[in-house]
Amino acid sequence: MFAISSLGCSNPFQNGFFECLPTIHITTPLYTKTRKLSLIEMKKSMEELVPTYSSRRAVNVSILTVLMSIPLPSFAVAIGEVLELERYTDSAEGFTLLKPSTWSKVDKAGATALFQDANKGSNNVGVVVIPVKITTLSQFGTPQFVADKLILAEKRKESTKEAEVVSVSERTGEGGLQVYEFEYKVDSTRGGLKRILSAAFVASGKLYLLNIAHFDGLESPIDPDRRNTLEQILHSFDIAPST
Structure with a gap:
């Protein structure tokens, strides 16, 4: 599972572009038991951890929308x-x-x-x-x-x-x-x-x-x-x- 949250940025031109980008927090399920994972289970776990192409594209579009809405000095x-x-x-x-x-x-x-x-x-x-x-x-x-x-x-x-x-x-x-x-x-x-x-x-x-x-x-x-x-x-x- 993954979650996206935005960092607050009072002045994006002063603090820098990269400091104003959303932060991606990744949380993984906790396993109470220790066991070996099969290849299928490992593949499924990785897919859950990494955003799909459409999700990444949505994040990029969201960032672009925010940047375009910021008034220029x-x-x-x-x-x-x-x-x-x-x-x-x-x-x-x-x-x-x-x-x-x-x-x-x-x-x-x-x-x-x-x-x-x-x-x-x-x-x-x-x-x-x-x-x-x-x-x-x-x-x-x-x-x-x-x-x-x-x-x-x-x-x-x-x-x-x-x-x-x-x-x-x-x-x-x-x-x-x-x-x-x-x-x-x-x-x-x-x-x-x-x-x-x-x-x-x-x-x-x-x-x-x-x-x-x-x-x-x-x-x-x-x-x-x-x-x-x-x-x-x-x-x-x-x-x-x-x-």
Whole structure:
């Protein structure tokens, strides 16, 4: 004889797949007398101990049904979401970029423009415009010098646990505009591990700084499609075309 009982599992994704499978308990009849079993009796006893093919199939189907009924974590849905981009131009401040069409524009002190993911507010695209006395970024320093300044500013925040530069590059924008691009990682007590993509340029006596922040934790790393979309936003940041 055999019996099947299920193990309790409050979080199957945390405890592991195999720890959530049903447990098969096998009980055998107790013999009060010791005697030799014939081949027929031994065969019959083994058939009683081992589930038949149909029984095993029923158990597998039952397991599959339970697993399919478990709701996926919200981050798994967010990973597969495809972001559609649309052009945003601020003619008054003089910049343009692509932004996710579903991300809402919100007001925040110090930000010229901020677009936020409604499902996860720590995912956002922000632009800051401030007046400066220099005419090009090279007058301020090299791309690496600027990247070091950004990292230093991040490390000074009380919430920052770790900050690391990933890459530094330079490209040419509209009309030969000098644009610096940076990528770095920040581990913070506010929002966990984030991937930051930044771009900066100077035009008309103003410093333009783009900051793209996206959650990049071990449980929910950025997938290639989402990363490609974020890079499109990064490379689209430029001075607004003259009308």
